[in-house]
Amino acid sequence: MKNNNYGLIMAGGVGSRFWPMSTPQNPKQFLDVLGIGKSLLRLTFERLQKTVPTEQIYILTNTSYRELVLEQLPELKTEQVLCEPMRKNTAPCIAFAASKIYNSNPEATLIITPSDHLIVNETRFNEIIGTAIYVANEKKHLVTLGIAPTRPDTGYGYIEFDKNANVEKGQATDVIQFREKPNLETAKSFVSAGNFYWNAGIFVWRADVILHALETFQPALYQLFASDLSKYETGEEESFIYNAFDRCEDISIDFAVMEHAKNVSVVLSDFDWSDLGTWGSLTEHLKKDENTNSIIGNNVFAFNSENCLVNVPKNKLVLLDGLKDYIVVESENMLMVLKSSNEQELKNYLKVIETERPDFFKK
Numbered sequence: 001m002k003n004n005n006y007g008l009i010m011a012g013g014v015g016s017r018f019w020p021m022s023t024p025q026n027p028k029q030f031l032d033v034l035g036i037g038k039s040l041l042r043l044t045f046e047r048l049q050k051t052v053p054t055e056q057i058y059i060l061t062n063t064s065y066r067e068l069v070l071e072q073l074p075e076l077k078t079e080q081v082l083c084e085p086m087r088k089n090t091a092p093c094i095a096f097a098a099s100k101i102y103n104s105n106p107e108a109t110l111i112i113t114p115s116d117h118l119i120v121n122e123t124r125f126n127e128i129i130g131t132a133i134y135v136a137n138e139k140k141h142l143v144t145l146g147i148a149p150t151r152p153d154t155g156y157g158y159i160e161f162d163k164n165a166n167v168e169k170g171q172a173t174d175v176i177q178f179r180e181k182p183n184l185e186t187a188k189s190f191v192s193a194g195n196f197y198w199n200a201g202i203f204v205w206r207a208d209v210i211l212h213a214l215e216t217f218q219p220a221l222y223q224l225f226a227s228d229l230s231k232y233e234t235g236e237e238e239s240f241i242y243n244a245f246d247r248c249e250d251i252s253i254d255f256a257v258m259e260h261a262k263n264v265s266v267v268l269s270d271f272d273w274s275d276l277g278t279w280g281s282l283t284e285h286l287k288k289d290e291n292t293n294s295i296i297g298n299n300v301f302a303f304n305s306e307n308c309l310v311n312v313p314k315n316k317l318v319l320l321d322g323l324k325d326y327i328v329v330e331s332e333n334m335l336m337v338l339k340s341s342n343e344q345e346l347k348n349y350l351k352v353i354e355t356e357r358p359d360f361f362k363k
Contacts (some may be wrong), residue, residue: 001238002107002154003052003053003056003235004105004107004109005043005051005052005053005056005108005110005111005133006052006056006057006092006101006105006108006109006110006111006207007048007051007052007056007110007113008043008060008110008111008113009041009044009048009057009058009059009060009114009115010090010093010095010112010114010115011029011059011060011061011065011069011116011340012060012061012065012084012087012093013028013029013113013114013115013116014027014357015027015028015029015116015347016346016347016350017233017277017278017333017343018031018033018276018278018346019310019332019336020117020329020331020335020336021033021091021329021331023332023336023339023361024229024250024361025227026068026181027065028040028116028276029044029115030065030068030072030244032163033276033282033284033311034069034118034282034285034286034289034296035071035286035296035311037340038189039072039111040115040117040118040276041059041069041072041073041115041116041266042072042073042120044113044114044116044117045057045073045091045113045220045357046114047119047122047125047213050122050126051111051126051130051133052111052128053304054075054076054239055077055080057076057080057095057100058071058080058081058096058101058242059076059080059081059115060082060084060093060094060096061081061082061084062083062084062087062173063083063084063085065082065083066078066083068252069081069287070074071075073223082096082097084098084245085224085241085242085245085246086093086110086245086246088245088248088249088251088343089104089248089250089251089252090252090253090254091214091218091221091249091251091252091253091256091257092221092225092244092245092248092249092250092251092280093253093257093259094112094113094210094253095211095214095218095221095222095224095225095226095244096225096241096244096245097110098110098207098210098226099211099225099226099229100215100232100233100237100360101207102207102208102211102226102231103229103233104233105207106208106361107206107208107209108203108207109136109137109205109206109207110203110207110210111129111132111133111202111203111204111285112202112203112204112205112337113201113202114201114202114275115190115199116275116276117202117241117273117274117275117276118273118274118275118276118285118349119271119273120271120273121271121272121274122271124145124150124170124270124271125269125271126273128145128170128267128270128271129204130271131170131171131267132145132172132204132267133174133204134262135204135265135267136204136206136209137206139265140206140209140259140263141205141209141263141264141265142203142205142209142210142213142260142263142264142265142309143172143203143264143265143266143267144159144175144199144200144202144204144205144258144260144264144265144266144267145172145200145202145203145204145266145267145269146161146198146199146200146266146267146269147200147269147273148169148197148198148199149190149191149197150188150197151234151267151333152184152188152190153187153198154181154182154183154184156181156199156200156221157178157179157180157198157199157254157279158174158178158182158187158196158197159177159178159179159196159197159198159199159266160175160176160177160178160179160190160195160196161173161174161175161176161195161197161266162174162176162195163193163195163200165192165195167270168268169268169270170268170269170270171263171267171268172266172267172268172312173265173266173268174264174265174266175264175266177259177293178199178254178258178347179196180254183206187217195197197256197266197268197305197341200273200275201268201275202208203253206225209263210257212261212333213260213261214226214256214257216249216260217256217257217260217261218249218256218257220248220249221248221249221256223249224243224244224247224248225241225244227241228240229235230253234317235244237238237264242269243325255323260341274284278326278344279309279329279338279343280309280327280341282309283309286309289302291305291307292306292307293305293307293308293309293310293328294308294309294310295307295308295310296310296312297310297311297312297313297314297316297318298314298315298318299314299315299316299318300318301317301318301320302320303319303321303322304322305320305321305322305324305326306324306325306338307324307325308320308324308325308327308328308336308340309326309327309328309332310327310328311328311329311330311331312328312329312330313330313331316330325339325340325341326338326339326340327340327343
């Protein structure tokens with residue numbers, strides 16, 4: 001029996017919040033930020049292999065990262081790396097991939113996942129994905145995975161569902177609405193209500209269903225990518241896609257489709273998830289010493305220091321004394337010593353540094 005599951009791994013982001021390890025030339029998804037010998041992209045790929053045949057896993061990335069992807073995932077053929085010629089957010093990428101895959105298999109079900117998330121319980125993840133695949137095919141729904149919020153976070157979008165639905169973890173229920181990143185007071189009200197989950201940005205849907213949704217809600221985008229499927233798998237595909245990206249709107253799939261569609265379900269997920277959005281979020285998943293320091297590096301000596309995150313090259317000898325609540329990261333002749341409470345200022349700091357020393361930020 002033919003396996004109609006296809007994996008789409010989104011791997012085109014820059015990941016500036018993980019500077020100095022993450023740079024435009026070598027962003028977060030290609031890094032071993034956990035110190036385990038595997039990049040986040042590699043972990044995502046291996047996780048999808050449990051549900052999707054290797055030859056049906058596609059990487060959606062920027063043209064400049066094609067060789068990095070093939071280097072880290074040698075199992076893939078070149079044609080499984082779908083390159084966007086310019087960054088235009090997630091909706092155009094998905095329109096591109098859905099059109100291309102639908103052209104070769106009209107029965108395809110797409111599992112779309114970011115490349116830089118950490119999922120600890122992979123067995124549970126694959127059970128949840130199985131439920132999402134079933135709902136996507138039986139109900140012809142656009143399915144998203146929701147994560148129970150652990151705090152009133154203003155950095156995530158939220159998914160509202162019926163609080164009287166009597167739904168348990170691992171089950172699916174209809175979505176009432178998507179709510180974009182809220183202010184703190186609104187986030188607090190969402191968490192206390194109990195029927196708002198974080199939007200994990202992991203989606204499952206049939207290719208024909210998402211293409212129909214794009215045709216309904218984003219006809220211009222649909223026209224650019226799906227109007228002439230005969231261009232795919234031919235010598236004309238590259239120029240066709242370049243033209244489509246050049247002319248399309250820069251828009252996320254959430255804004256383009258998910259906030260408008262009515263046939264949307266959410267699977268309430270409990271597989272220990274983190275989007276690894278910041279260095280601070282990484283500390284929850286690293287081993288800690290007796291002083292709650294998280295250290296990646298073979299020769300780090302921390303004296304009178306506590307609650308620090310240290311990530312340095314394995315052969316680097318490092319002595320720390322008297323640091324409390326700091327992030328210390330060294331990579332490629334760049335060193336960051338940042339107070340943990342100021343991590344939200346990192347992007348602003350980098351703008352200043354880039355102005356003064358653009359040679360360290362070559363695109």
